[in-house]
Amino acid sequence: MQQIQQVTFKQKKVDHLYFDLVDLNDVIELKPVDHNQFDHHKVSFYVIFLITEGNGAHSINYQDYSYQKGSIFTLRKNNIHKFHKSEAKGNILVFTEDFIIKYSDKFETLKLFQLFNEMLSVPKIQLNNEDFEEIYNIVVQIQTEFSRDNDSYSIAIIRSLVQVLILKLLRIKSKNNKNFNNQHYHISFIKLQELIEKECFESKKVSYYADKMGVTSKTLNNITQSIIGKPVKSFIDEILILQIKRLIINSQLSLTEIAYHVGFDSSTNFFKFFRKRTQLSPKEFKALNK
Template identity: 45%
Template sequence: MKQPISLFANYSPKFLVSDFNILKVEDFFNDVGKDTLNKNQKVDFYTIFLVTEDIGRHTIDYKDYYYSKGTVLAIRKDQFQRFHINKNVKGYLLFFNEEFLNRFLNDEEVSSTLQMFNELLASPKTQLEKKEFEKALKIIKEIEDENSRLSDSYSLKIIRSSLHILITLIHRVKTKGINKVQLTNYLKEFIKFQNLLEKEFNNSKKVNFYSEKLGFSSKKLNSIVNYVANKSAKSFIDDVIIIKAKKDLLHSSLSVKEIAYKLGFKDPTNFFKYFKKNTSFTPESYKKRYKK
């Protein structure tokens, strides 16, 4: 889509002003055409999808996630998502840009908050237990009430504070019982690496290229990535490249050769070998099996 944000932003002008909005899922399903929702949509904002009633399915980056009451789906910006409409499903959709949080939180808090949406670190799906669900739903209803009025300059500040609490609550559930990422310099440096990789992936796939640009050794970069993502820096780079390759194979009209060049492979044969090594599929066989 040329303007992917239109799926949600044009639904309400408020988003264009405040970088935030909240919708009831049932209203959204009724108001937006089935043909639109049933297609893969790429959106450039963050989405929280909380289910309050019934069951269903939601596709994120071509992977299906089945949900029920108490399920939270955290969808990062620039991911593809597809709605499978069930008119009986009820819940809430909250969507926002990082700019919305930047006006309230410091850089470190924003970075930590957005890790909940990082599909390379954890599943987009979180299942809340009864007490956690009740807490989350109470916060969301308070946000909904404040957003419906936006009565003064304090409204958005209150919404930002409530959203931060909601995300922190979900993040705590997601990381419960797991020795996960904490607010440390490693996290901050990992995010810098991930952002740099998103910009430079087609220029280099070598660890030392990124460590030099970040100003430290390859050994240190490996330690950072291993601490945060539990894998080597090279494995993380490969994961990002493969995700981008899969998206292009399934969603674009580009040939395999064109995708290879887009991803920075000078010889398409090298892309063929790289993709097969990391997925056990050839690019063509993967496309044939999963493209619908």
């Protein structure tokens, strides 16, 4: 069975701690010793992936997305993705939480989580020509600063430019997504999401998470309905399905063992749950991702 590798951040330059900028072509041509870029692998950092020329596809959390000039993908830490061979050109920015959050206030940190949170919206943005020119120019400025040697100002300038880039992308994304404009519940939503991701194998009940957060089940429904337009039970199931997919791909357990491991009282109920939400049986999903 294929094993999902955890890809950690490897800095190339001491003076550019926690940040790197690479060409898509270089990534395609790499032969890493710790993972295969064309197999599913988990990232331990944040990624902004801009396509500047050509066409292709990229997989994020087992979903394939086509791309062309002006396509941008945003991946948060612990997302699973894989590259497909392509002759397209692009830039990939990678950075850790320490690079941005350590030097950001709560407002900027919230914006970071909004842009990279695939639960709020799809992780792909398609830029129009005007937006592409603006975003590409920022990336070029970052590239210029990144190529400088022995410049004590570069790290701060790069960090500031990345923050501008995030805010510009969030502005573009929020034009057609009301999820980003509701500030009232966002902090509670992030806390709920982190709690479900951590404990979804323990319980699938709304009341369990309401008790954990010290609120009513109605309040949790208000939070998820306000932010993503879904009841909290659907949100729990959505996260659970993704965690199950990761376990199917990245475990030596049998499907029956996985059923009990993730909290189902029978393999039959597990199979029904999975098929209802993915239109595939666990066995079919496993075969598709070998």
